[in-house]
Amino acid sequence: MFTPSSRTTLVLLSALLILALALRLYRVGTYGIYFDEKSTLLISQGVCLEGFNQKDVFSKTYFTPAEFWKPKTFNDFIEANIRGDIGNSPAYYGVLWLWMEVFGLSDTSLRMPSVIFSTLIVWLLFVFVRRHFRSDSMALISAGIAAIEPFFVAYSHIARNYSMTFFLTLLGTHLFLLIMERVRSSPPSGSKTPSLPVLYLAYGLVFVTSVLSHYLTVTVFLCHGLYALLYLRNTRAWVTLGLTSAIGLGLVSLWFIYGGGKYTFFTLNYQASFYKNIALTNPYKSGFGIILPATIPNIAVRAVPIFSDLFIITNGMVAVLVSIRNSMLALGLGVVSTVIIHRYITVAKPPVWVYAAVAFLFLVGLPFYSVEPLRLLVLSAVVPFVYLIGRYVVDRTNADQKRLVVILLLLAFVPTLFLLFMAWRSGHTFGITQRYSGFSFPYVCILIAMGLRQLVTLRWWFSLPIAIALLIQTGNIVQLLVDIYADEAPKYTYFDKARIPNPYWSSAQKLKELYTPGDTILYPNKKRQIFSEKMDRTYSPVALLDAQLVNVYLPQDAAYIQRIDPNDRDRIVLVKGRSGEKITIFDFKGSTYRYGE
Structure with a gap:
C-alpha cells in the first residue's frame, strides 16, 4: 500500500522517466547512420563489411537482393563481428538482431535498443540510490540528472553497445552491493532482497553479458574487486565471489577461444602499432583525428576534457581551462569563497560582511576574464560545490553509506585512469575518448546529487550565488542538447555539420x-x-x-x-x-x- 509520500515519489519518478524517454526519442531517426552504425547494421545481420563472407554473391558479374539475403549461419555472425568490430560486443549484436527481427531495419528501429537502455538507466539509478542511500529525494535528483545528461542523450541516438553497457554495469554494481550487504548483515526490514545464491547467479550473468557487450566493462568489475579488498572480511564470501568470477571468465573465454574474440588481441596489438606509428610520423593529418605520442603532457591534455565533461556542472569547461590565467583566477576566487562558507556555515549570526562576500567573490572576476566570462563564473562555483559534496558525505551519511561513497569515487575515476594507463602503454592517445569510460556517468550523477541536496540546506546568502552559477550552466547544457539534436556536437555525434537522412x-x-x-x-x-x-x-x-x-x-x-x-x-x-x-x-x-x- 502506497503512503502519500511514496505516491508523490512515484509520480515524480514517472515524470522523470517520461522526460527521459521524450528527450531520447526526439529526432532519434532524423540523421542517417554513420560509419560505426553501418558496421552495427551489417554485423547484426551476419554480413561482413566489404563482403568477405559473400564471395559467391559479389564475385559474379551480377547479383540480386535474394542472393545477398541468403540465410546466414552463426559462423557468418562471428566473421562479421571479427571484421566489423574486432570481435567485440557479440551480446549487443545478438540483442539487436532479435529486436530488428521483430521491428524491422529502419534507422529508428536500429537505435531503439539504445533509447530503451538509456531510459532504463534513469529508472535503475533511482532504484540504486533509494536502496543503498535510503533517500527518495537523493534518488529523484540523481535520476533527474541522468535524464538530462547530454552524454546519455547523445549515445541513446547511436546504434552502438554503449547505452546497453552503461545499464548493465550499473546493474552489476547494484547486485554487487546487495551481495556485500547480505554478507555483512541481514537485509533491512521490509526489503525484498533476493537470497545470496540468486544474487551471485545474477551477478555472474550480468558480468558475462557486460563483458560480451564491451570488453572495457571489466574496469567496473575491477572497481568491485578493489572495494572488496578494502571492506570485505568474509572468507566464505571471498570464495564464492572468486568462484562466480572464475566461472564468468570461463564462459567469456569460450568467445575468445572459439568465437570472434580469438582475433581481438591480434587486432588490438596491430592497432596499437598502427596508431603509434601515426603519432610518431603524422599526428595531425592522418585522417584519424589528432593522434599524439603518449607522453605524460599529451595524455594530461587529452584527459582534461574527459574528466571535465564527466561532470554535468563542468561540461564544456575545457573551453576556458586552456586559458591558465583566467581559469586560475576563477578557481582561486572559488577557493576563497569556499573558505568563507566553511568558516561561517554553522555560525548563527556571522559578521555583516559575510552576507555579501560570497556573491562578491563570484562577481569580482568578471571584469578580468578575457574569455567566456560566464563559463568562468560557473568554474568559480565548482570549488564550493565540491565542498558541498564532501560536506554531505561527512554530515549526512552513516558509516555504511560512507563506504558506498568510496565505491562511487572508484567507479567515477578508475575507468578513465585505466584508459590513460592503456594509452601510455600503447604509445598513442587515440583511445582516450569519453565513450570508453562512460560507465562512470551514473555514479557521478549521484555525487552531483549530493552537492545539490546539500546546497538547499545552506542559508540563502551562501546558496544563491552558487545556484545562479548552476543556472547558467543549465543554459549551457540546454544549448549542448540543442547542438546534439542538430547533429552539431562533435564530441558526441562526431559531426559539426548535420548529416543528411539515410x-x-x-x-x-x-x-x-x-x-x-x-x-x-x-x-x-x-x-x-x-x-x-x-x-x-x-x-x-x-x-x-x-x-x-x-x-x-x-x-x-x-x-x-x-x-x-x-x-x-x-x-x-x-x-x-x-x-x-x-x-x-x-x-x-x-x-x-x-x-x-
Whole structure:
C-alpha cells in the first residue's frame, strides 16, 4: 500500500522517466547512420563489411537482393563481428538482431535498443540510490540528472553497445552491493532482497553479458574487486565471489577461444602499432583525428576534457581551462569563497560582511576574464560545490553509506585512469575518448546529487550565488542538447555539420518504386584504403559497402539485377532496360555520407 509520500515519489519518478524517454526519442531517426552504425547494421545481420563472407554473391558479374539475403549461419555472425568490430560486443549484436527481427531495419528501429537502455538507466539509478542511500529525494535528483545528461542523450541516438553497457554495469554494481550487504548483515526490514545464491547467479550473468557487450566493462568489475579488498572480511564470501568470477571468465573465454574474440588481441596489438606509428610520423593529418605520442603532457591534455565533461556542472569547461590565467583566477576566487562558507556555515549570526562576500567573490572576476566570462563564473562555483559534496558525505551519511561513497569515487575515476594507463602503454592517445569510460556517468550523477541536496540546506546568502552559477550552466547544457539534436556536437555525434537522412534507405525506396524487369542497378566503387592485410583485405577489387547497405533495405526475395560500376565513384544509377536511360538514384559527391563518415 502506497503512503502519500511514496505516491508523490512515484509520480515524480514517472515524470522523470517520461522526460527521459521524450528527450531520447526526439529526432532519434532524423540523421542517417554513420560509419560505426553501418558496421552495427551489417554485423547484426551476419554480413561482413566489404563482403568477405559473400564471395559467391559479389564475385559474379551480377547479383540480386535474394542472393545477398541468403540465410546466414552463426559462423557468418562471428566473421562479421571479427571484421566489423574486432570481435567485440557479440551480446549487443545478438540483442539487436532479435529486436530488428521483430521491428524491422529502419534507422529508428536500429537505435531503439539504445533509447530503451538509456531510459532504463534513469529508472535503475533511482532504484540504486533509494536502496543503498535510503533517500527518495537523493534518488529523484540523481535520476533527474541522468535524464538530462547530454552524454546519455547523445549515445541513446547511436546504434552502438554503449547505452546497453552503461545499464548493465550499473546493474552489476547494484547486485554487487546487495551481495556485500547480505554478507555483512541481514537485509533491512521490509526489503525484498533476493537470497545470496540468486544474487551471485545474477551477478555472474550480468558480468558475462557486460563483458560480451564491451570488453572495457571489466574496469567496473575491477572497481568491485578493489572495494572488496578494502571492506570485505568474509572468507566464505571471498570464495564464492572468486568462484562466480572464475566461472564468468570461463564462459567469456569460450568467445575468445572459439568465437570472434580469438582475433581481438591480434587486432588490438596491430592497432596499437598502427596508431603509434601515426603519432610518431603524422599526428595531425592522418585522417584519424589528432593522434599524439603518449607522453605524460599529451595524455594530461587529452584527459582534461574527459574528466571535465564527466561532470554535468563542468561540461564544456575545457573551453576556458586552456586559458591558465583566467581559469586560475576563477578557481582561486572559488577557493576563497569556499573558505568563507566553511568558516561561517554553522555560525548563527556571522559578521555583516559575510552576507555579501560570497556573491562578491563570484562577481569580482568578471571584469578580468578575457574569455567566456560566464563559463568562468560557473568554474568559480565548482570549488564550493565540491565542498558541498564532501560536506554531505561527512554530515549526512552513516558509516555504511560512507563506504558506498568510496565505491562511487572508484567507479567515477578508475575507468578513465585505466584508459590513460592503456594509452601510455600503447604509445598513442587515440583511445582516450569519453565513450570508453562512460560507465562512470551514473555514479557521478549521484555525487552531483549530493552537492545539490546539500546546497538547499545552506542559508540563502551562501546558496544563491552558487545556484545562479548552476543556472547558467543549465543554459549551457540546454544549448549542448540543442547542438546534439542538430547533429552539431562533435564530441558526441562526431559531426559539426548535420548529416543528411539515410541515403541507402531512400535509394532503396526509389529503386523499389522504379525498378522493372530488365533494368540494372549500378553501385559506385569507392576506393578503399587497406590498413591491415589480414583484417581489411578482401577478395574484391571494387568497394562493396554502398551496394551492401542498399541491399539491406531491399526486399529479401527480390530478383533485381545489380552490379558494381568500377568506373563511377559516387552515384547509384538505375539503367532502364529497354531505353538504356540512366536515372541517378543518389549522388554521394559532396555529401557527408561515405565510408569513413
